[in-house]
Every structure is written in structure tokens, then in C-alpha cells.
Amino acid sequence: MRVGFVGLGAMGCAIAARLLGAGYEVLGWNRSPEPCAKLAAEGLQMVSSLGAMAPCDVILSMLADDKAVTSVLLEGGLLATLRPGSVHINMATVSVECARDMAARHADRGVAYIASPVLGRPDAAAEGRLHLLVAGAKEAVDRVHPLLAAIGQRIWPFGQNPEAANVVKIATNLTLACAIEAMGEGTHLVAGYGVPGEAYLEMLAGTLFAAPAYKVYGPMIAHKRFTPPGFRVQLGLKDVKLALQAGEAARVPLPFAGVLRDNFLDCLAHGEGDLDWSALVEAGARRAGQ
Amino acid sequence: MRVGFVGLGAMGCAIAARLLGAGYEVLGWNRSPEPCAKLAAEGLQMVSSLGAMAPCDVILSMLADDKAVTSVLLEGGLLATLRPGSVHINMATVSVECARDMAARHADRGVAYIASPVLGRPDAAAEGRLHLLVAGAKEAVDRVHPLLAAIGQRIWPFGQNPEAANVVKIATNLTLACAIEAMGEGTHLVAGYGVPGEAYLEMLAGTLFAAPAYKVYGPMIAHKRFTPPGFRVQLGLKDVKLALQAGEAARVPLPFAGVLRDNFLDCLAHGEGDLDWSALVEAGARRAGQ
Amino acid sequence: MRVGFVGLGAMGCAIAARLLGAGYEVLGWNRSPEPCAKLAAEGLQMVSSLGAMAPCDVILSMLADDKAVTSVLLEGGLLATLRPGSVHINMATVSVECARDMAARHADRGVAYIASPVLGRPDAAAEGRLHLLVAGAKEAVDRVHPLLAAIGQRIWPFGQNPEAANVVKIATNLTLACAIEAMGEGTHLVAGYGVPGEAYLEMLAGTLFAAPAYKVYGPMIAHKRFTPPGFRVQLGLKDVKLALQAGEAARVPLPFAGVLRDNFLDCLAHGEGDLDWSALVEAGARRAGQ
Amino acid sequence: MRVGFVGLGAMGCAIAARLLGAGYEVLGWNRSPEPCAKLAAEGLQMVSSLGAMAPCDVILSMLADDKAVTSVLLEGGLLATLRPGSVHINMATVSVECARDMAARHADRGVAYIASPVLGRPDAAAEGRLHLLVAGAKEAVDRVHPLLAAIGQRIWPFGQNPEAANVVKIATNLTLACAIEAMGEGTHLVAGYGVPGEAYLEMLAGTLFAAPAYKVYGPMIAHKRFTPPGFRVQLGLKDVKLALQAGEAARVPLPFAGVLRDNFLDCLAHGEGDLDWSALVEAGARRAGQ
Secondary structure, eight states: OEEEEEOOSHHHHHHHHHHHHTTOEEEEEOSSSOSOTHHHHTTOEEOSSGGGGTTOSEEEEOOSSHHHHHIIIIITOHHHHSOTTOEEEEOSOOOHHHHHHHHHHHHHHTOEEEEOOEESOHHHHHTTOEEEEEBSOHHHHHHTHHHHHHHEEEEEEOOSOHHHHHHHHHHHHHHHHHHHHHHHHHHHHHHTTTOOHHHHHHHHHHTTTOSHHHHHHHHHHHTTOOOSOSSBHHHHHHHHHHHHHHHHHHTOOOHHHHHHHHHHHHHHHTTOTTSBGGGHHHHHHHHTTO | OEEEEEOOSHHHHHHHHHHHHTTOEEEEEOSSSOTTTHHHHTTOEEOSSGGGGTTOSEEEEOOSSHHHHHIIIIITOHHHHSOTTOEEEEOSOOOHHHHHHHHHHHHHHTOEEEEOOEESOHHHHHTTOEEEEEBSOHHHHHHTHHHHHHHEEEEEEOOSOHHHHHHHHHHHHHHHHHHHHHHHHHHHHHHTTTOOHHHHHHHHHHTTTOSHHHHHHHHHHHTTOOOSOSSBHHHHHHHHHHHHHHHHHHTOOOHHHHHHHHHHHHHHHTTOTTSBGGGHHHHHHHHTTO | OEEEEEOOSHHHHHHHHHHHHTTOEEEEEOSSSOTTTHHHHTTOEEOSSGGGGTTOSEEEEOOSSHHHHHIIIIITOHHHHSOTTOEEEEOSOOOHHHHHHHHHHHHHHTOEEEEOOEESOHHHHHTTOEEEEEBSOHHHHHHTHHHHHHHEEEEEEOOSOHHHHHHHHHHHHHHHHHHHHHHHHHHHHHHTTTOOHHHHHHHHHHTTTOSHHHHHHHHHHHTTOOOSOSSBHHHHHHHHHHHHHHHHHHTOOOHHHHHHHHHHHHHHHTTOTTSBGGGHHHHHHHHTTO | OEEEEEOOSHHHHHHHHHHHHTTOEEEEEOSSSOTTTHHHHTTOEEOSSGGGGTTOSEEEEOOSSHHHHHIIIIITOHHHHSOTTOEEEEOSOOOHHHHHHHHHHHHHHTOEEEEOOEESOHHHHHTTOEEEEEBSOHHHHHHTHHHHHHHEEEEEEOOSOHHHHHHHHHHHHHHHHHHHHHHHHHHHHHHTTTOOHHHHHHHHHHTTTOSHHHHHHHHHHHTTOOOSOSSBHHHHHHHHHHHHHHHHHHTOOOHHHHHHHHHHHHHHHTTOTTSBGGGHHHHHHHHTTO
């Protein structure tokens, strides 16, 4: 099985390394050349044009957003290059609209299309600890199962309709942003009575909220440690907008998402777009004069 | 050390049983007589008047709300009964205003006042797995430490000002209600694309949100299992109002709390006041026509 | 017909002057003595105790809020003083709860109770241009009609249940605060594209929104003219809370009111509590970095 | 001066009739042929292709939205047809983004571009009572002034940047939607205390809110008279989204707009998309169980 990997940023490199480690032959392409030189030593064969992906049986892509996906697949010609009968696993967090469009275009070409957005950061990816949210035709998903198993610690199946995995990823990111805002509101509330955020958030993450979301973001919020960013405020806003947009198309009011949108804008208006998205709580702190 | 226990509902009984099990001599009082007959066998000595608590060195109370606390301590005369030098541990979830008032009144009487609201349900209390949020004068807290240790798995100290523990409890309940609403919004969003809530919420609770809050409420939301109630919608609204009220006094805007308030009212307007408070998500489901 | 007037602030004086001008004999009482000395020249007979109001056939009161009403009527003994068969016209903006309690207590005493909150400021009162929102027993309202006609330009009847007039006043003030926030949001939006608020708000008030609410507050917002206050931010918050509280009791979600509450708190947290309540828009301006 | 008019729906016909009445020679084009046959009798010369607009000195267009504008101007070739030195007056309510794009494209072609969205309905247009929100190069605006004066009762100038007029229109529609929601919240609140919406809304529109917005929509809300629609719920949502989108680009949080968005979605989820947009209040009524 020949594998192609498109989009070798920090996350892409970590995932490609897992595939190489599992013994797959991997062709790599990235917009800017040689982003992960060290993978060459592990066997990654970089190609300079998307056309060189033609012989691949399976293509994985880890691209930034709708625009990058469209740019590479359509304008860049990747989709036109893929062989009928091959499989494309799109790991990007894209809009439901983009997912739907891609599914249709792949079907037209006879290429199986699987959406597999991931949960986890590059360090988790390097250790095979990602969670994969997977949706696509059963036959295709079964075929690439060993490959997915080499990447993540667990595969969460969401049916045969690719967009389902994308909307699940969008909803998960929304839930994460909600948890950040909720930690912020609670922290500002107790701070109004002299309780240090650190004590409060440590208690939360040690009791009812003893989960990665609160353990990771609690200390960042308590110590206002918003650099270096793991995921930027700008991207947080982008993802909340994906949720609002998906909600609009399905006629689902999302009042928490509306609050988050305004708070992210507040952050942008105060020059915080490149901070970690947990800086969302700064909007509330400002409002409380804290 | 003679201990009095006032308020023997399900939670009070479970805590009193822990104290008896640890060898304390315990006098018990409850508004309605003999609520927990089986504790008599374990040594609980029920008294019929609050005045009989006079000889106690430490009094614990587990009452429903501000009104019950005021009723028992002031109108009922418990505070006037307590000896100077004794300690009162108030475990109720009360308003910051009530906490402040109680602290002042106890100080006037020379009775040490400790706020110790708890996290956990009666079954956790029975097994000594409660978390105690404790604030009060250091000397008094030190003195009752063995007793608190017999009750809970961990003591989380929040300083010497009793109201601090209450506002922390209020903020924690707010965070819990936020998590419920966030689960609801995500569930309705993915349902708009055909993804079953069960699959989505199981994934959440198995990944970034692997914490009691999501593990307990996720399945209840997924299966709309809102009876029997662990904690009623009405009480959820009450607690969100405590948060809003505490926020007002400290001038802290709480936009998520505002959304929760409206959704709880929506539930009340639809006859759901006696369901479990996770029925909060029904407001959103209705709005989305789901 | 002997008339008593309780509460002679700016508004009370202006209304009392109308009554004197219409030929009524008026006894006046105010907490702080002689607030409106010039009314003595017009015939106002100040009394130094509420007990002196006993002979009055009709009592009007214009007090600040629930607390002042309770303080004067109950603790101060005014209600106990009133003769069975007399009429009390309460012009304050009070809570529905207070209105209900007062109605019951007056009924117990055999005193007719009319709620008649007003729309308009002291200058409008002086010219008889107030609008009166009136609710109370028909027979009593008919009896005092000439007196009400001397005060306001128009009587808007809201039935026989006094609290109805109060909830209408509360809803009207909510609508006014909503108009201010809406003017603010629009102004900040167009300012983001270089359009001066003045040009925008003048257009609004000259077209679809050519009403006093927009004509009065538009220029204040455009020129950030928040002093001297006509009605303070603090009172704006108080009135929004009356709306939220009335909504809670009737199980009516009020999402706009929730937004207003947070923005008023934002103003308080920034030291703007004593500005005119149209300074509400400053919260939004801050958030947009404008 | 030869005038072209593109987009002859109800509003376009009414405006074109004003121009004919003022003595202008007018060429007309519409996607579906002969929508306003009666204008032929008044001198309107219908053309069957956009190319036939080439000789016009001034082109007015009244199209539905961004998509229709792009479709006619770009794909349909109207822009390529216009002579350098001619003027295009775009009366549509379009996004700021579309306005910006159009301004740039017209500049490239040497065609003056004026944005002139309007306030008013077709009946107002027929009587020359529209308000015109105008922005564009001063020289061009001066040149077409007589023509604009024939259309509307007043021209409100918003500078030389066309998008300014569009954002003002967007903000005005947002303010209108806010007024509708505010009327709804107040009506539901007073209804919770037995006050008929009719009495409440009539009072509002007769006092502080005596403006067209409240006089027009108040009775529609009071009597739930949502058909025939003057402006549909769907379009209301579209316009609120234009506001949110413009706010995002300028980093202006708009919390009221967020609430409106959710309530419009609630309406759509309940099959009310084709009702008049004042049916927005039905979302609140449902939530209150009214």
C-alpha cells in the first residue's frame, strides 16, 4: 500500500512519522518545501508536485482550513490526480459545507472520501495518542483501518457520511471553548470575593472536572499564560464561526456560541488574536475591571 | 468532642453516619422527626429541640438554602443556643449575602463559623468521597480537621473568609450547568446532521472531557433520562440566580449564566421544574425543533 | 377633597404643583424637610409627620423604590394612618412583588390602592405632559380621575389589578434600555467603517425611529454626553433587574434583558454608575476598542 | 440624460415610475420579462439584454442581494457594458464585502459607483417618500442629485465611500429587528401578568416610541398578523447575518444581534420562514409557553 501525505506542518509531520514507524512507504508534499527534514532520515520521500501523488493507494491530508483544502484539492489539482479506487483521508477541521462539496467531488471521480479530523496536539500525535473522528463509506474505512490504527489511540466512528465527522469535530471544539469561557466566568466571580483563580481552578480540575480540557487550560487561565499559543484566538473564532454556520444550516440556535463569538471579537479588538485561545477569558476579565 | 448535626435529609444522614462510624458522639435534629431511623442503631441520639444542642462543641448543619438556614439559626434559635467557643460548620449552598450575614452574627456570639459546602451526592457522602470546600478562621478549621477528614476524601481550603467557600461552590455549580448546556448545544448541532447524541457524548466523555461532570450527565442527556431527578431544574435555576446575584454584587458580568437563566425559565414554562436539571438541554432541543 | 402628597423630590414637587394649580388643597410630607420651599408660596401645607396625613381623602406618593415605599408605608406608619375609604395612588416604579404586597395590605385596611407609575421627566411633569399608567379598582380610579387629569396629558388604563401598571412601567423601561443598546450597537458597527455616530443616529431619529426615545438619547450617545445624568446607570440596572425578576416569577425568558444586565455591570465595574444610563453604550464601545 | 433601471420587482417598478413621472427617459431590464407591464404605458422601454444598457448615462439597480448583484453585474455582463464616465447607483442591501468589491471593480472600469440603499416599502416608493442612504464620490453624487431627489423625500449623505451607506442600512435593519424583539419581550412580560399586548404596544407607540417602527410593527405583533409578509423572516435572518459579518470584519461585538440570530433560527425551525419578520416574537412566546 503506497501512502501519500499532503500538508506537513507540525501535526502532519508527527502523523507521517507514525506511518513511517509502522512500516508504510510514504510520499510527502508540502506547500513550502522540506518542512520536516528529519523525516527524510526516517524514509519520507518528498515530492515536489501534487501530480507525483498519482500512484498512491491512500492519500492523507492535514491542511489548515476550507481554503487550503480547496486550494490543494481543486486549484492545485490533487483530486484530478487521484486514481479511481484510491482513498482520500481528509484530517482537516473544515466546514460542513466544504465536507459536503468534497464528498460529492470525490464521488464523481470514483475516489473514496473519508473525513477523519483528530483530537490532540502534535505531541500527542507523535506518541500515537490522537483520537480519530472517522466517517466515510464502510468499505473504505475498513480498508484503511490498519493505517488509522497506526496513527491514533482510538477510532470513533460516526457513520458513512463524511460531514458527520466534521460536525462532531466542530461541536467538540465548541464544547472546549465553552469550557474555557465557563472557567473564566467562575474565576472572575470568585476573584470578586478574593479567591485566587489558581485555587479555584485546581479544585475544579481535581474534582468534577478532572479531564484534560480543564487540566490543560485551568493553569493557563490561572496564570494568564497565553504564549506560546497552542491554538490561536483567531482560530478559535474561526471554529466558533464554523459551529454557528453549521447551526444556521441545520436551524439550531446556539446561544453559548454567540457569546463566545463576541468575546473572541473583543479579544481581537484588543490585539490578542495571536495569543492562545484560552485568552478568551481576558474579555470577561476586562469587563469586570479585573 | 460532642457533635451536633442539624438537617438530616439524605445528604445529612450520609454524613452523620460517617461521623458515627469514626467514633464521634452525635446529637441529631431534623425538622421532621426521625428521618433516618436506621442511624439510631448506629448511635445517633435524636433530640427534639434545637435547644438541646447547647452542650455541643461542634455543630454541623446541612440545610436546603438561605431560607432554611435563617429559619433554623435565627427564628429557630440555634445560634442563640450555641456556646461561645464552639464551632458551627455550615455545609449548605447559600448566597454570599447569607454567608456574610451568618459570619457576622456568629462573630457577635463568639461562635466560630466555618463554611464547608460539599461536592458530591449522597452515595458519595456515604463512602466518604465528598470534596469539602472549606473557609473559616484557621484556628477553628484546624480544630475540626479530624472531623472534616472523617467526612470527605479531600479538603479544599479557601482562606479564612467563610463566604469564599460559598462563592466557590456557586461558581462550581455554574460551571456544571455550563457543561450541561454545552453538551446540549453540541448534541443538537450534530443531531442536525444525523449524528446520534449518544455517540457524540460518549466520545466527549472518553476523550477531552473524561471527567465526572461529563460521564454522569452525558448519558442522561443522550437518553433524555431526566427522572428520577438527582438535582431538580428548580434548584438549578436557584443556583444560577445565586451566581448572578453574587456577580452583581461584585460587578462581574456573566453572559453564560444569563443564557442558563433563560433556558431554565424555558424549562419551568414547559412544566419541567421537577425533572433533573440536565433537562436544561430540552430548552435548546425545543428551539431547534428536535 | 383633601389631598396628601408624600415624596417631594424633583418629580414629586412638579406633580404637586400641578395639583395646587388645579385648585386642590394639598398637604405635603418629605423625608428631608422643605425640599421645595417655593411650593409653600403656591399653597402647599407641609406637615412634619406622616400621621398628619390622616384626614386626607386621597394620598399620592412618589417614592424612589421598593425600599422607600415599604419604609414610608409600613415602618413609617403611613398605611396605618390612612382612613378606610380613602385612596392611595402610588406613582413609584416598584417591583411586581412589592405592588402585590401593597395591594393586599391596603385591601386589609379598606384603603383603595391605585398604581400609577408615570412616563416623563420633571420638566414634562411641570407642564402636565406626563403619561400615567394606571391600574386599580374601577370605582377608585373613576373617583380620582379629575385629579389624575390635572397631572398628566393622558391616562393609559391597565385594568383593575394594580401590579399590571407596574409591570407595564417595568417593560417600558426595558424597551427604553433596549433602544439605547440597539443605538449603541449600530453606532459601533458603522463607526467600524468610518461613519460618525452623529450622522447615523440623526438619520435614525429622522426616519423610522422618529420618536422621543431616539430623539432624546441619540444625541447623548453621539456626543457621549452622559452628565448631568437624567437617570443614572445604577437605576438603569435596578430597573432591568425588576424586569428580570418579574420575568422569573412569570417564567418569561428575556434574553435582551440579560445582555443589558451584563452591560450595566460592565459600566459599574468601570466607575460609570453615576453617569446617565445612556452610558450603557460605553460597555460596547470598550469591547470594540472604540 | 439616459437612465437604465435593472431589477423591476415591486420596489424597482415603484422607483422607475417616479423617474418616468419626473420626465426621464428610462430603459428597463428584469430577469423575468415584463414584470410591470403597466409601466410601458408610462413610457418605460423594456430591453431584453443587459448589453442594451450600454448607452445609459446613469444605471440604477434594485436587486435582491449579493448573489443577484454579482450575477447581473459580473456573470450577466452589465458592468462590462457600462461606459466609462457613466454612473451606477446600486440600491440593494448588500454586504460590506460585496460593496467593497463592487466599488473596486467599477473604479477599474472608470464607472462611478454610488451605493444608495433605501428605507421604505413599495407604497412609500410610489409616493416619493423613500429615504435614500447615499455614499459615493462627491462629483458623481452631485451629478445624479436631481434624479435621487425625484425618487426620495430625503437624501442622507454618508460620505464618499460607498460601503458606508451599506453598513448604515445594515445597522438600521439591525435596529429595527432589535425594536421588534424588544416589543416582543415586553409584550410577553406584561402578558405574564394578564396585560393584553394590544394595550401595552398601543401605549408604547403613543408615548416614548411614537415612531413608524413601533406604529407599524406594534399592531402586527399585538394581533399576530404575520401574513402577508412585508419582509420575510428569512430575509430578516439574512440581514442580521450581514450585521454580524460586518461586525466581525470590524471586530465589533454585537450581543443583541446574536440573540436575534438565534430567535430567527428558532422561527425557521418552526416553519415560520415565510412569515413577516415581526414573527420573530413568536420564538419568545414559545419559550414562555404563551
